[in-house]
Amino acid sequence: MSRIITITSGKGGVGKTTVTANIGISLALKGYKVCLIDADFGLRNLDIPLGLSNRIILDISDYLQKLCSFNHIVVKHRTLKNLHLVPGSKKQVTEVEFLSFVEMLQEIDSLYDFILIDSPSGLESGFFYAINGADEVIIVATPDKTALQDADRVIGILESQNKQPLSLLVNGYKHNQEVDNILQLLNINILGAIPSDADIIAANNKGNPIALNPSLQSGVMFRKIASNLSKHHYNQRIDLPSYNQNFFTHRNLKLSF
Numbered sequence: 001m002s003r004i005i006t007i008t009s010g011k012g013g014v015g016k017t018t019v020t021a022n023i024g025i026s027l028a029l030k031g032y033k034v035c036l037i038d039a040d041f042g043l044r045n046l047d048i049p050l051g052l053s054n055r056i057i058l059d060i061s062d063y064l065q066k067l068c069s070f071n072h073i074v075v076k077h078r079t080l081k082n083l084h085l086v087p088g089s090k091k092q093v094t095e096v097e098f099l100s101f102v103e104m105l106q107e108i109d110s111l112y113d114f115i116l117i118d119s120p121s122g123l124e125s126g127f128f129y130a131i132n133g134a135d136e137v138i139i140v141a142t143p144d145k146t147a148l149q150d151a152d153r154v155i156g157i158l159e160s161q162n163k164q165p166l167s168l169l170v171n172g173y174k175h176n177q178e179v180d181n182i183l184q185l186l187n188i189n190i191l192g193a194i195p196s197d198a199d200i201i202a203a204n205n206k207g208n209p210i211a212l213n214p215s216l217q218s219g220v221m222f223r224k225i226a227s228n229l230s231k232h233h234y235n236q237r238i239d240l241p242s243y244n245q246n247f248f249t250h251r252n253l254k255l256s257f
């Protein structure tokens, strides 16, 4: 049995794909068998930070249309052979194919320790299919107002569907106060916080997610977030960089599921 975790947001461009790639890399580095599914139908992009674009021959829609088996679409990471990618489709996916998506999750459930689904932004049908088969949902939000409003709406929808557990990953913060404000506003368990960091963009563009590089601060932070996720220990203090230490050590934050 795998843990199926969807990474979603509501607003686009807040870092879902980056978070999926980096948590996936971090879990694979710990030895887990990990499958990353690009469910951003119509806009394939999870292959880019993973540096796997040139290796894609078939994609998820070929499988959902039953043109090939699951093994045919999976792309293995170059160095982490226990990290697999299911490439997204550049085509829009039909309703019937969406139903096959849930069947696919059932088929591969026994093959992996973790299945991470990179959700599309917005609240269209693709979003609902991406969360439908998930055991857990990570909501990514940046500190800007529209991202928070959309995250709040997504939390409301997921709670109304009894989708649990939910956790929040704050991405792209610049000041501690921003994380504080988000936690007060959204009142949700926090998985971690990643600062705004140009190294993350550079790593994505090179096809080597920052989590592969333990000498870079955000790389270490992604590894710690994945470690907490793997242990289900959300009650640990988040290890933020030194300029953030006071914030998390001096506050009684709600960090556990």
Ligand SMILES: Nc1ncnc2c1ncn2[C@@H]1O[C@H](COP(=O)(O)OP(=O)(O)OP(=O)(O)O)[C@@H](O)[C@H]1O
Residues within 6 Å of the ligand: 009, 011, 012, 013, 014, 015, 016, 017, 018, 019, 040, 120, 121, 171, 172, 173, 194, 195, 196, 197, 198, 200, 201, 202, 204
């Ligand atoms: N913490 C960060 N600091 C700086 N840049 C970041 C950070 N996280 C992500 N980015 C950059 O922001 C951009 C959007 O990130 P990403 O593609 O992961 O977002 P997304 O939510 O998946 O977008 P979409 O909704 O379009 O799928 C990318 O250029 C990425 O490199």
Ligand SMILES: [Mg+2]
Residues within 6 Å of the ligand: 016, 017, 018, 040, 045, 118
């Ligand atoms: Mg994305």
